[in-house]
Amino acid sequence: MATNVMLQQAAGTLQLLSSCGIHFRVGNNSVRFPPKDLRAKRGSNCFGEKEFSVIQASALFPSNEESLKKSNEAALILIRHGESLWNEKNLFTGCVDVPLTHKGAGEAIEAGKRISNIPVDVIFTSVLIRAQMTAMLAMTQHRHKKVPIFIHDENEQARLWSQIHSEDAIKQSIPVITAWKLNERMYGELQGLNKQETAYRFGKEKVHDWRRSYDIPPPNGESLEMCARRAVAYFKDEIEPQLLSGKNVMIAAHGNSLRSIIMYLDKLTTQEVISLELSTGIPMLYIFKEGKFTRRGSPIAPTEAGVYAYTTRLAQYRQKLDEMLH
């Protein structure tokens, strides 16, 4: 039966099936997008009222979790977004959705070059455009040329209308999952204020405490501790299971959500994390193996041989890319 006729006949049941995260058929093939391990769940966003969706990776948690923990290894890339227009103007940005500058776009492209031989199976970004631009610009440099595709599961129609009906196209794509929990810390009443002027107005020390203490929030905003609570919870619930199942992950996020995640990965104390500064647009590589994270620093260039010696899977991937492209 022709695929389109079959799909028309199936239209009545399609909505129900896809809402349950159940696959449907194209020709003789069974197709699902988002993939099984990336099903949606709902909640409320950081602004309180609007509904949002995050991806329930924990549905994937296999029963033989312990053995997977031992056998699987995966790469984890963290990238703070490139310079934004408000970084350039030295304004507190927080959850204000500001795009990259020309320089920031260049930083993202450079970051992409540095990781262009490292496998990426799933991308997580915040809901803010500067992180999303960074991830997408970086991926333009990836040698595999898979297509990053944003998952839209904010409602049933979005889910249905963004279905992909080709197994091949799905195979050649990388799901991009957006989550407000990866957003920059919410800077409250400082958002939009100039950092220098704020220091003059309220005193250098107070502003330093707002910016770099662990548990002192800026007026009506989030402390690093509050930001860490939601960012690390998201990492543990949604990202770690992906790594555990052997998926290579890229996270494009923000100074403070990434400092929070690094605090968790590197087991930093609250004292250590407050002095951690992340540059814009620099990719950082971790290897997840036997349930542990090992920081491998920032690859300097795609040709840096040492990077591919970290795990056999990385070396094999690199070799496969070379064979494929030569």
Ligand SMILES: O=C(O)[C@@H](CO)OP(=O)(O)O
């Ligand atoms: O303004 C912000 O949102 C952040 C990051 O740019 O500033 P800070 O350096 O104080 O963490």
